[in-house]
Amino acid sequence: MTIPVEALRRAKSAEGPVTDRRSLEDPRAELLELERQGELIVQKIDREAVTVSTKYGREKRIQKSHLWHHKSCGQCGHIPGYSTSIFWLMRKLGYDYHDPHDQTSCTAWNYYASATSNPAAQAAVAVRNFAAAYETGYFPLIHCGTSYGHYKDVREELIRYPELRAQVRAVMAKLGKPLVLPEEIVHYSEWIHALRGEIAAHRVRDVSGIVVSVHPACHYHKIVPGDAIYDPDFYGGQRTAVVTGLAEALGSTVADYSTWFDCCGFGFRHILVQRDFSRSFATLRKIEVMKEEANPDVVLTHDTGCVTTLDKSQFAAKAHGRNVGLPVLSDAQFAALALGAHPYRVCQLHWHSADYRPLLEKMGIDWEQAWAEFQGDLRRLESGEKRYLDWDDAEGVHDKNRPPGSPTGDEHDS
Amino acid sequence: MSVTAASPAQNDAHYKAWDVAGYPDVPTDTKVQLFDQIKGDIRFADYLHGCYECGICVAACPSAKFYDFSPRRIAQAAAREDVDLIYQQMQEDIWECSQCFSCLRCPRGNNPGGIVTIMREVAVRNGMASAKEALVGYSRIIYKIMSTGTQVSPDMLGRDSFPDWGPETADVADNLDLWRRALPPETMHTTSTGWSVAESTLVELYLIWMETGALDMIAEVDRGLHTILLELMEERLEEEGIEL
Numbered sequence: 001m002t003i004p005v006e007a008l009r010r011a012k013s014a015e016g017p018v019t020d021r022r023s024l025e026d027p028r029a030e031l032l033e034l035e036r037q038g039e040l041i042v043q044k045i046d047r048e049a050v051t052v053s054t055k056y057g058r059e060k061r062i063q064k065s066h067l068w069h070h071k072s073c074g075q076c077g078h079i080p081g082y083s084t085s086i087f088w089l090m091r092k093l094g095y096d097y098h099d100p101h102d103q104t105s106c107t108a109w110n111y112y113a114s115a116t117s118n119p120a121a122q123a124a125v126a127v128r129n130f131a132a133a134y135e136t137g138y139f140p141l142i143h144c145g146t147s148y149g150h151y152k153d154v155r156e157e158l159i160r161y162p163e164l165r166a167q168v169r170a171v172m173a174k175l176g177k178p179l180v181l182p183e184e185i186v187h188y189s190e191w192i193h194a195l196r197g198e199i200a201a202h203r204v205r206d207v208s209g210i211v212v213s214v215h216p217a218c219h220y221h222k223i224v225p226g227d228a229i230y231d232p233d234f235y236g237g238q239r240t241a242v243v244t245g246l247a248e249a250l251g252s253t254v255a256d257y258s259t260w261f262d263c264c265g266f267g268f269r270h271i272l273v274q275r276d277f278s279r280s281f282a283t284l285r286k287i288e289v290m291k292e293e294a295n296p297d298v299v300l301t302h303d304t305g306c307v308t309t310l311d312k313s314q315f316a317a318k319a320h321g322r323n324v325g326l327p328v329l330s331d332a333q334f335a336a337l338a339l340g341a342h343p344y345r346v347c348q349l350h351w352h353s354a355d356y357r358p359l360l361e362k363m364g365i366d367w368e369q370a371w372a373e374f375q376g377d378l379r380r381l382e383s384g385e386k387r388y389l390d391w392d393d394a395e396g397v398h399d400k401n402r403p404p405g406s407p408t409g410d411e412h413d414s
Numbered sequence: 415m416s417v418t419a420a421s422p423a424q425n426d427a428h429y430k431a432w433d434v435a436g437y438p439d440v441p442t443d444t445k446v447q448l449f450d451q452i453k454g455d456i457r458f459a460d461y462l463h464g465c466y467e468c469g470i471c472v473a474a475c476p477s478a479k480f481y482d483f484s485p486r487r488i489a490q491a492a493a494r495e496d497v498d499l500i501y502q503q504m505q506e507d508i509w510e511c512s513q514c515f516s517c518l519r520c521p522r523g524n525n526p527g528g529i530v531t532i533m534r535e536v537a538v539r540n541g542m543a544s545a546k547e548a549l550v551g552y553s554r555i556i557y558k559i560m561s562t563g564t565q566v567s568p569d570m571l572g573r574d575s576f577p578d579w580g581p582e583t584a585d586v587a588d589n590l591d592l593w594r595r596a597l598p599p600e601t602m603h604t605t606s607t608g609w610s611v612a613e614s615t616l617v618e619l620y621l622i623w624m625e626t627g628a629l630d631m632i633a634e635v636d637r638g639l640h641t642i643l644l645e646l647m648e649e650r651l652e653e654e655g656i657e658l
Contacts, residue, residue: 071601073564076608078571080597087599099601101612104563104619112513114549115534116556116635119457121628128618149515161456171625175618218514225518263476263514270512273551275578277480277512285479315580348597353580374596381595394598 023156023224026058030159031181039165040158041180043134050194055221055230055240060184062194065095068133072144073105074304081348082307084394085332086143086188088346091391092339093198098138103129108150109305113269119157119164124171126154131177140182141191145303148187149219152227155181187220189302189331190229193242196249203250204340205363210252212334213296213326214243215286215310217303218263243302243331250338255294259285265313266305275313282313287324298359299328314354327356343367344374345394373399435506437543445497448504448536452492455532461525465489471517471526481510485517485526492529500533508533509548541634553639556632560643563619564608568594617654620647624658 024030035042049061067090075082090097107125111117133140142148158165158181169179192199221228221240234241234248239260247254265281267274287310290296301307311328318324329337333347343349343365349356350371360367377393380386392398433439452458471485472478478485488507491499508530517526537545549556559565573587586593594605601609623629624647633640651658 071609073608074566076602077564077566077568080568080594080602083602084598099599101601101610102615103609104611104615105559105565105608107559107563107565109565110555110559112531114552114556115531115538115545116549116631117628118535118626118631119455121622121626124622124626125619128622132615157457160460164456167626171622174621174625177618218516222515222518261474261516263512263516265476265512266514267476267512269509269548269552272555277477279578281476281480285476312576312579312583316578345596346598350582350593351586353582377596378592381592387595388600388603389596389598390600391598 023226024159025056025226027152027155027159027224027227028058028183031155031183034159034165039179040169041134041178043130043139043180043182045139045183046137047139052190052194052229053231054227056226058226060186060190060227060229062184062186062190063139064191064195065097066138067095067097067141067191068136068138069097069099070103070106070129070133070140070142070144070147071099072147072304074109074308075143079304079307079311079330079348079351081333081346081351082304082330083143085330085336085341085347088336088341088394089192089199089332089339092202092336092341093195097141098136100132100136102132106144106147106150108146109268111150112146113272119154120167120171122150123154123158123164123168126151127158127168127172127179127181128175128177130182131172131175131180133182134178134180139186141186141188143188143304145187145189145217145220146305148185149223151185152224155185156224185227187242187302189220189242189246192331192335193229193245196246199246199335199339200249200251202339205338205365206251207334207338207363208251208253210298210359210362211255211294211296212247212252212298212300213255213257213290213294214247214260215264215299215301215306216240216243216260217301217306220303243300246331246335247300250335255296257290257293259289262286264301264306264309266309268305271305271309278309279313279316282309283317283322283324286310287314287317287326288322290326291323296326297362298334298356299326300331300334301328302331312353325355327352327354327359329356337363337365342373342394342396343370345377345389345396350374434502435544437505440501442497445501448540449495449497449500451536451539452500452529452532455535457528458532461528461532462489462492463523465493465524466522468521471520471524474516474519475512476514476516477510477512481507483507483510485511485530488526488529488533489520489524504533504537504542505544508537509544535631538631538635545635549635553636556636557639557643560619560623560629560632561616561646562607563611563616567605567607569605617650617656620650621656623647624651 031042045063047063047066049063054060228240230237231241244254262285265278270277314324357367475485477483511530515527571586573584576583
């Protein structure tokens with residue numbers, strides 16, 4: 001499969017930017033206008049930012065530091081190494097952040113699964129979280145692709161429908177909070193993409209021999225598609241640049257496959273109560289096609305449901321003799337491993353199902369030793385020496401063989 | 415509105431089973447009222463602009479590859495205001511949609527997945543049989559998200575809950591408390607929620623569910639769950655001295 005990159009570049013430079021017909025051309029400008037009219041408050045980017053380009057050419061700024069981490073319930077609950085890797089990367093790069101307790105899920109997984117909610121409730125949940133971030137002064141960074149996509153939809157609805165704004169404003173008033181939205185809605189994978197050069201500069205493990213296949217998450221690039229990051233240097237600007245940009249910056253090879261646009265099979269309700277669909281789609285349309293056409297060492301993706309579905313669905317397919325068996329990681333986990341993170345203390349790979357050990361070996365990681373170190377940590381917990389592990393433990397500051405003067409975890413939690 | 419079956423006389427037709435997708439048919443007036451609710455949603459006009467019949471949405475749709483489901487048929491039925499077909503879709507098709515929004519590739523600017531979202535909401539609000547059946551086994555998820563503010567929790571990974579996910583999931587279940595305490599972020603040492611959510615935040619969330627009518631929607635599909643959630647939320651709000 002070949003993408004006519006040069007032809008697309010020529011066409012783009014001749015015709016200028018394409019117009020997005022189905023979503024607002026510049027939601028940021030619309031928000032600022034509504035703020036000027038006194039309709040809402042816009043939380044501004046107030047720290048150093050990186051400017052990136054979106055699908056139809058609008059520039060989007062990604063704040064580098066002082067970020068309010070809007071966690072993902074699916075990541076924190078079932079693949080916690082996804083969340084810890086995002087935090088770890090931010091600490092590694094020396095950027096401060098806030099990990100809040102006054103955050104709820106976006107509740108969109110349930111909304112897309114059961115529809116037991118409505119636009120006003122969904123918008124109020126979103127704005128309550130944004131207001132919580134606004135109160136701290138930290139700028140929101142969204143971990144989950146579905147939260148990111150849903151919040152972009154909510155933003156469009158709040159801009160388009162005055163009656164919805166009035167309803168949400170009334171609810172927020174009862175909570176004692178303003179109707180506030182951030183200047184940009186930013187997904188963590190956009191932060192990683194924007195800072196991929198800084199991330200790559202910290203690489204300590206050689207991943208040049210690693211072949212990667214990328215699954216772009218539906219709710220990242222299909223919901224309000226005009227706001228996702230695209231770059232002519234990646235796929236001629238015909239697919240989102242995130243994840244691929246990171247993998248290439250780290251030095252690994254991205255191998256393409258024909259069903260890249262297909263969803264992972266998550267289905268929201270299907271993954272919980274109708275998994276025959278999820279299992280079949282994830283393995284027959286994604287994993288098997290990747291193996292046949294690209295034969296990667298690892299599948300990288302950037303959303304909660306995608307990691308879950310692509311990883312967990314392989315066990316049953318393997319029992320049926322299907323051509324599966326690919327480790328599935330988030331871009332954050334892959335980057336953390338490349339930067340020297342511990343596979344269990346930080347990346348928490350023991351929560352994954354597909355066998356990741358061949359990948360670790362190819363990355364030069366002694367997983368048996370790492371597992372023994374983690375077991376030692378667990379013994380400290382079981383003996384009562386500590387109740388919980390912390391970031392110092394994740395950095396191995398208590399390891400007997402640790403070289404003196406080795407870097408430890410920074411103090412970034414507020 | 416409560417959706418009720420058509421009259422016995424209609425059901426007695428001797429040559430034809432009078433049902434739709436396995437559920438009793440309803441009078442046309444009821445179907446019109448259901449469609450009026452769909453059309454009345456503020457998003458509807460932005461989700462439907464016509465149809466080129468190109469089939470791009472079907473080609474992109476994962477559910478169309480697995481089920482007898484078509485996002486094109488969803489858009490066309492809505493555009494034609496074919497209330498019989500729309501009713502059939504509400505009793506069957508809409509629960510097959512993956513809500514991935516691949517169908518937003520539509521060159522006409524339609525959002526068939528969004529139309530499905532609206533149709534599902536209307537099905538839930540009216541307590542339609544398909545909604546009740548689709549959500550069987552889902553009550554604990556709704557309870558979790560509405561009562562704790564996080565949807566999936568570590569303790570859902572029970573030893574026997576996901577046998578098709580392999581033995582690693584049982585390992586998680588067996589070591590859950592210990593492995594959670596080994597996570598570096600202090601917000602994530604929880605087992606019954608994805609992270610530790612502040613009590614004051616839950617109070618705010620309960621107010622949102624009650625003020626926006628989201629809690630009332632549960633009553634139409636699961637009255638027992640609604641009662642449990644209502645009592646939980648009212649008690650918590652009363653403790654805070656909040657009057658509704």
